[in-house]
Amino acid sequence: MYDLIIIGGGPGGLAAGIYAVRFGLNTLILERSEISGQIALADVVENYPGFPAISGLELMEKYKSHAQEAGVETKITEVLSVHAEGNRKIISTDSGDLESKAVIIATGANPKHLNVPGEKEFISKGVSYCAICDGPFFRNKTVIVVGGGNSAITDALLLSKIARKVYIIHRRDRLRAAKILQDRAFATPNIEFIFNSCILEIIGSSGNIRRVEKVIFKDLKTGENHELATDGVFIYVGIHPNTEIIDVEKDEEGFIRTDRFLETSQKGIYAVGDCRDTPIWQLVAAVRDGALAATAANEYIESFKKDTA
Structure with missing residues (x-):
């Protein structure tokens, strides 16, 4: 069983992974392709601090390289569903089921x-x-x-x-x-x-x-x-969140509702970035979300360990 499984390898998911391994969590990121995240489609990114001008693809490659160097494990697979069985989180994929103590949903959204x-x-x-x-x-x-x-x-x-x-x-x-x-x-x-x-x-x-x-x-x-x-x-004809894999509280458009620690209506399941009900769909916001959710997940897992000790 993993401590934490992160579904989605965009900026929010990778930031969460980097923070999670620094907490010592046994962490796995699941993604459908080698390079993901809407930002990878951008020719030039000019509003991300520290990078006055960089292509979206190059920035995503830097994120991924950083995560790998930090020790984040990644796996390319299609996630079919996520549900909780007691304190266990079951992640069903096209290559079999995985288990974890906590989950971060970082599946993003796509403009219509x-x-x-x-x-x-x-x-x-x-x-x-x-x-x-x-x-x-x-x-x-x-x-x-x-x-x-x-x-x-x-x-x-x-x-x-x-x-x-x-x-x-x-x-x-x-x-x-x-x-x-x-x-x-x-x-x-x-x-x-x-x-x-x-x-x-x-x-x-x-x-x-x-x-x-x-x-x-x-x-x-x-x-x-x-x-x-x-x-x-x-x-601007709408945006579609990629949230069909999980049954948690969502708004009328399908965006996942979270509390201030980014926890969903299911204990131990968090959502970050564009897939959640957020006031701003931006790269910096997704990265911030990833850091906060990983921190909250770590505290949840620590309490989980104490309860089962």
């Missing part, structure tokens, strides 16, 4: 896609799902924000301070965002709204340097298609 031609091809080449991450690359340029909820309007306002022009394309005739955000957006001179419309295709340059150049969108009222030149497309 438009699933239109060009979207996948231009991710990190003009297509983004995070203005905080990628906004500075579009200084004095033209960008499109897709969506009408709080995340879309919040990031449109952020982009309006960076970009020359921000178009908001929304498939409905009104926004879903909080009124205060709507009021700010409508009052911002360089934000223009295109309602009752949806993007059909994202088009860009080919060759060695690939960048978004324009989109084709459809006016849902008239049925007409239009072309709009842009340097970037920021997509």
Whole structure:
């Protein structure tokens, strides 16, 4: 039996692993692939302290190397489910069952896609799902924000301070965002709204340097298609947490609810990073979560050992 099993090898999971082995815990990280974490898709990361500019993949490789040097054991496998049997935690995988005293869920979340031609091809080449991450690359340029909820309007306002022009394309005739955000957006001179419309295709340059150049969108009222030149497309049509493997308390969107020590509704099971109900989906937040959850898990395991002594 392991002391701690961490499910997910992104920034939060690896940070938890590094802290856990320093506590002397027999720790295993389970991951589906060699390099994981949404940050690995980023061309350049500029907002992580200590690294003014580094590719997401290179940063993830540094995390993984650090964890290996610290003595964290990793295993590539697909986790099917997690449940508790008394004080034991049973982790079912496609290569058999594992047991541990505590579990940290670090499975992350994925932004929902438009699933239109060009979207996948231009991710990190003009297509983004995070203005905080990628906004500075579009200084004095033209960008499109897709969506009408709080995340879309919040990031449109952020982009309006960076970009020359921000178009908001929304498939409905009104926004879903909080009124205060709507009021700010409508009052911002360089934000223009295109309602009752949806993007059909994202088009860009080919060759060695690939960048978004324009989109084709459809006016849902008239049925007409239009072309709009842009340097970037920021997509906010929802985010999907990878939390199906475990039955704990979640919010209406499936994000795991935790207490201030990141423990879930199941004793000895913790959640970190983007899979939990968090106010900010950022790299630094996931790393902080990993450190806190490992610390809390260590205290839980120590109490578990005392109770069974």
